[in-house]
Amino acid sequence: xxxxxxxxxx
Amino acid sequence: MNIFRLAGDLSHLLAIIILLLxxxxxxxxxxxxxxxxxxxxIVYLTRYLDLFTTYISLYNSIMKIxxxxxxxxxxxxxxxxxxxxxxxxxxxxxxxxxxxxxxxLALIINHDFTVMEILWTFSIYLESVAILPQLFLVxxxxxxxxxxxxxxxxxxxxxxxxxxNWIYRYMAESHYDLIAIFAGVVQTILYxxxxxxxxxxxxxxxxxxLPA
Numbered sequence: 001x002x003x004x005x006x007x008x009x010x
Numbered sequence: 011m012n013i014f015r016l017a018g019d020l021s022h023l024l025a026i027i028i029l030l031l032x033x034x035x036x037x038x039x040x041x042x043x044x045x046x047x048x049x050x051x052i053v054y055l056t057r058y059l060d061l062f063t064t065y066i067s068l069y070n071s072i073m074k075i076x077x078x079x080x081x082x083x084x085x086x087x088x089x090x091x092x093x094x095x096x097x098x099x100x101x102x103x104x105x106x107x108x109x110x111x112x113x114x115l116a117l118i119i120n121h122d123f124t125v126m127e128i129l130w131t132f133s134i135y136l137e138s139v140a141i142l143p144q145l146f147l148v149x150x151x152x153x154x155x156x157x158x159x160x161x162x163x164x165x166x167x168x169x170x171x172x173x174x175n176w177i178y179r180y181m182a183e184s185h186y187d188l189i190a191i192f193a194g195v196v197q198t199i200l201y202x203x204x205x206x207x208x209x210x211x212x213x214x215x216x217x218x219x220l221p222a
Binding site for chain 1 (some may be wrong): 015074
């Protein structure tokens with residue numbers, strides 16, 4: 001299971 | 011945050027500013043695809059919904075507001091203020107052929123089947139192909155003003171720099187997101203042909219002429 005994207009990117 | 015991502019975001023910001031200045035200064039949106047700009051507005055609106063729910067950083071919030079505002083301003087200039095200069099005939103790419111597959115793919119391949127995650131995934135897929143109407147328009151008109159090619163170069167560079175950012179983050183933080191990476195690779199590949207023309211022609215002062 002890949003890391004959950006922490007959505008800190010634009 | 012790392013230098014690649016910062017450079018990517020600034021390149022993205024530069025592209026949006028170049029476009030706005032081009033339309034505002036020349037008072038014309040000739041050579042610009044309104045359809046691509048519509049797709050970019052959809053990309054920002056579906057991706058930056060978390061602007062109101064999660065606070066990541068001042069930089070993050072400001073950039074999201076700037077991107078949404080700039081894309082709205084671009085649409086206003088293209089479809090209202092300088093509507094007469096909009097090239098309807100050549101800007102004929104069927105964007106439903108991009109929107110529908112991205113919706114379907116986002117429903118099938120995603121990290122989490124929640125509304126926010128599906129919208130984010132849709133936005134990532136859509137962004138990777140959002141430039142197609144613009145590249146299609148340039149290929150139909152056979153050329154692009156040099157300011158438009160600078161816009162495209164900055165826009166293409168932004169996601170290419172993000173690819174370096176993802177390599178860095180994988181090595182430094184073992185963080186990766188295959189959906190974003192896959193879409194980013196596709197997006198950057200779409201610009202490769204243009205990058206070649208830009209570097210071999212525009213940087214030598216020639217006009218961007220596509221081989222007929």
